[in-house]
Amino acid sequence: MAVSEAEAAVMEVLWRASPRSAEEILAEVGPAQGWQEGTVKSLLNRLLKKKAVKAEKDGRRYLYTPLLSREKYVSQESKGLLDRLFDGRVAPLVAHFSEQRKLSKKDIAELRKLLKELDDE
Amino acid sequence: MAVSEAEAAVMEVLWRASPRSAEEILAEVGPAQGWQEGTVKSLLNRLLKKKAVKAEKDGRRYLYTPLLSREKYVSQESKGLLDRLFDGRVAPLVAHFSEQRKLSKKDIAELRKLLKELDDE
DNA sequence: ATCGACAATTTACACGTGTAAACATTAATT
DNA sequence: AATTAATGTTTACACGTGTAAATTGTCGAT
Numbered sequence: 001m002a003v004s005e006a007e008a009a010v011m012e013v014l015w016r017a018s019p020r021s022a023e024e025i026l027a028e029v030g031p032a033q034g035w036q037e038g039t040v041k042s043l044l045n046r047l048l049k050k051k052a053v054k055a056e057k058d059g060r061r062y063l064y065t066p067l068l069s070r071e072k073y074v075s076q077e078s079k080g081l082l083d084r085l086f087d088g089r090v091a092p093l094v095a096h097f098s099e100q101r102k103l104s105k106k107d108i109a110e111l112r113k114l115l116k117e118l119d120d121e
Numbered sequence: 122m123a124v125s126e127a128e129a130a131v132m133e134v135l136w137r138a139s140p141r142s143a144e145e146i147l148a149e150v151g152p153a154q155g156w157q158e159g160t161v162k163s164l165l166n167r168l169l170k171k172k173a174v175k176a177e178k179d180g181r182r183y184l185y186t187p188l189l190s191r192e193k194y195v196s197q198e199s200k201g202l203l204d205r206l207f208d209g210r211v212a213p214l215v216a217h218f219s220e221q222r223k224l225s226k227k228d229i230a231e232l233r234k235l236l237k238e239l240d241d242e
Numbered sequence: 243a244t245c246g247a248c249a250a251t252t253t254a255c256a257c258g259t260g261t262a263a264a265c266a267t268t269a270a271t272t
Numbered sequence: 273a274a275t276t277a278a279t280g281t282t283t284a285c286a287c288g289t290g291t292a293a294a295t296t297g298t299c300g301a302t
Contacts, residue, residue, distance in 0.1 A: 156290095167289090263282105264281100264282080
């Protein structure tokens with residue numbers, strides 16, 4: 001089963017640094033999302049069921065560590081969107097943003113650099 | 122409220138050609154998705170509630186037309202992913218696919234062309 | 243005017259999600 | 273040992289989604 005959006009917010013915390021306790025996770029994500037303690041606990045349990053994180057005992061509490069990597073998660077999400085909307089190809093996606101004038105100077109510069117690097121291989 | 126994935130499959134049919142009757146939509150999308158008549162009817166009604174399509178009477182049936190454009194839908198979906206996973210910037214997304222070796226020859230060629238065109242403006 | 247066919251609208255139901263309270267367990271403190 | 277504080281586990285509930293059956297409405301043919 002897929003990691004939901006709220007669950008992903010918890011994963012983001014763990015991807016930044018792990019292992020972490022529920023309390024630490026709450027401290028980092030609670031204020032921003034307006035979440036109570038119970039909410040984070042639930043999300044952690046669902047992530048455990050989904051095998052997206054693991055927990056190891058540390059005294060009276062647990063420390064959580066990601067099992068699903070950010071790379072993998074990002075790949076799945078990106079591929080999903082690409083397949084659904086752009087026939088699985090990257091160029092049309094970029095073209096879309098280009099048409100919407102959503103490419104920043106920085107984006108363009110970075111894309112140029114990227115293509116140049118691909119040349120050198 | 123957002124157009125869901127199943128609903129989007131119905132929208133795709135209407136984006137290809139409209140207006141269309143429920144029966145026509147079913148004929149086009151039913152087999153591929155394995156959907157019964159009732160399923161398509163439900164999805165159409167939800168799309169009506171969401172103001173994503175409109176219906177005009179044609180004899181004893183209705184003909185449906187998109188109100189939400191594919192452009193707009195694609196923009197929303199893409200922006201959502203970009204903001205959630207790539208800090209709102211396009212270049213990191215492309216870099217991600219590049220690292221995963223998911224850029225086809227064709228993609229690369231098209232991206233080159235795109236950047237060249239941006240130059241000429 | 244009634245019946246039948248067809249199409250739309252309503253209702254249904256299981257499951258995931260966002261959100262959290264209630265309850266249980268465990269370790270520390272009195 | 274009993275109580276309390278901290279933390280984890282279970283239960284809850286409303287809402288959206290995927291899927292479709294049941295019901296209602298309507299036009300055309302007897």
